[in-house]
Amino acid sequence: MAPKSIKTSLAQRGVRLTRQRQILLDLIDGSGKHLDAEALYQLARAKDPKINRVTVYRTLKMLKETRLIDELDLMHLEGDQHYYETRLKQEHAHVICLNCGKVEEFFGEPLQRLRHQVEKNLGFQVVLARTEIGGYCSHCQLLRARELEEAKALPVPVVKSRGRRAASPTA
Amino acid sequence: MAPKSIKTSLAQRGVRLTRQRQILLDLIDGSGKHLDAEALYQLARAKDPKINRVTVYRTLKMLKETRLIDELDLMHLEGDQHYYETRLKQEHAHVICLNCGKVEEFFGEPLQRLRHQVEKNLGFQVVLARTEIGGYCSHCQLLRARELEEAKALPVPVVKSRGRRAASPTA
DNA sequence: GTTAGTGCAAACCTTTTGCAGCTCT
DNA sequence: AGAGCTGCAAAAGGTTTGCACTAAC
Numbered sequence: 001m002a003p004k005s006i007k008t009s010l011a012q013r014g015v016r017l018t019r020q021r022q023i024l025l026d027l028i029d030g031s032g033k034h035l036d037a038e039a040l041y042q043l044a045r046a047k048d049p050k051i052n053r054v055t056v057y058r059t060l061k062m063l064k065e066t067r068l069i070d071e072l073d074l075m076h077l078e079g080d081q082h083y084y085e086t087r088l089k090q091e092h093a094h095v096i097c098l099n100c101g102k103v104e105e106f107f108g109e110p111l112q113r114l115r116h117q118v119e120k121n122l123g124f125q126v127v128l129a130r131t132e133i134g135g136y137c138s139h140c141q142l143l144r145a146r147e148l149e150e151a152k153a154l155p156v157p158v159v160k161s162r163g164r165r166a167a168s169p170t171a
Numbered sequence: 172m173a174p175k176s177i178k179t180s181l182a183q184r185g186v187r188l189t190r191q192r193q194i195l196l197d198l199i200d201g202s203g204k205h206l207d208a209e210a211l212y213q214l215a216r217a218k219d220p221k222i223n224r225v226t227v228y229r230t231l232k233m234l235k236e237t238r239l240i241d242e243l244d245l246m247h248l249e250g251d252q253h254y255y256e257t258r259l260k261q262e263h264a265h266v267i268c269l270n271c272g273k274v275e276e277f278f279g280e281p282l283q284r285l286r287h288q289v290e291k292n293l294g295f296q297v298v299l300a301r302t303e304i305g306g307y308c309s310h311c312q313l314l315r316a317r318e319l320e321e322a323k324a325l326p327v328p329v330v331k332s333r334g335r336r337a338a339s340p341t342a
Numbered sequence: 343g344t345t346a347g348t349g350c351a352a353a354c355c356t357t358t359t360g361c362a363g364c365t366c367t
Numbered sequence: 368a369g370a371g372c373t374g375c376a377a378a379a380g381g382t383t384t385g386c387a388c389t390a391a392c
Contacts, residue, residue, distance in 0.1 A: 123309035138294035
């Protein structure tokens with residue numbers, strides 16, 4: 001069940017808690033992962049085969065505009081779709097491995113400092129913040145080092161590496 | 172002219188400096204603004220009416236992959252297109268007014284701290300970082316306060332406000 | 343001369359819209 | 368009862384791809 005806070009928050013605004021929305025809300029904060037519209041649609045379809053993709057998009061848009069969920073890009077590693085997560089958690093940055101697609105979350109004071117400084121120095125009223133960091137996770141750094149070693153030991157003709165697609169991101 | 176550094180950097184990789192690429196490179200770091208593919212295409216067309224939109228996309232993709240430019244979303248305030256800027260500047264966050272679309276840049280130590288902490292705490296090798304902050308600029312905060320005052324003084328029926336489109340972002 | 347890069351047309355993927363019918367409060 | 372939502376079909380917006388031709392090195 002999606003936490004009462006989101007549902008009551010919606011109810012207070014006069015937003016109807018339809019069957020479709022309940023399903024989507026439960027999925028969004030039930031799964032620990034960052035889901036995109038299509039994944040959400042597929043999962044929702046398992047619970048209600050009648051649900052329409054458009055309803056998913058409309059619900060996400062509404063939740064985003066009412067600031068109940070955050071929209072992420074995750075560095076567009078797999079395409080141009082967006083990912084979503086509840087706003088219940090503490091503010092965090094998303095750290096994405098450009099090789100394997102793994103997504104880690106970083107909670108730490110620089111994020112709050114940043115927010116405060118922007119408010120103070122620019123006289124800005126911060127409503128939402130999104131920090132995404134791309135690079136290589138410790139695992140892929142090792143992999144890459146090993147590959148380089150092998151290349152040195154066995155100098156075969158260099159294969160031109162075109163931008164590789166990463167694996168699907170995980171929470 | 173785009174700085175020699177970018178052009179030599181490309182030349183060293185064996186990338187050809189075609190007429191089209193020269194135009195685009197000059198535009199990208201000549202204008203102080205954050206341009207999207209379409210704006211870039213229109214500007215490039217003024218200098219070379221034969222240039223094709225596809226070439227713009229291909230060039231941007233290549234520059235992004237070779238890490239010579241950064242891709243921004245600017246909170247998708249006007250649509251789902253991307254904006255681009257050279258990587259010559261110091262790392263900075265983009266602060267976007269959700270009402271008027273103005274984009275300010277924030278340089279400050281929390282950004283470096285964040286980067287360092289992610290590298291140290293997660294053993295991550297940071298390659299690129301993107302921080303976007305949405306909210307209300309000082310000007311729009313005043314506007315909004317005034318509107319609220321007027322609403323209080325003259326209690327007309329509330330007009331439901333649907334998500335408004337912001338003005339085009341500026342550097 | 344070679345190979346990378348360009349232009350064109352067409353496809354692609356994600357998201358939005360118009361409208362008629364359904365449903366939650 | 369009636370506004371708010373949904374589903375369907377169709378379109379829009381942004382970006383990529385296949386292929387033959389062109390131009391940079």
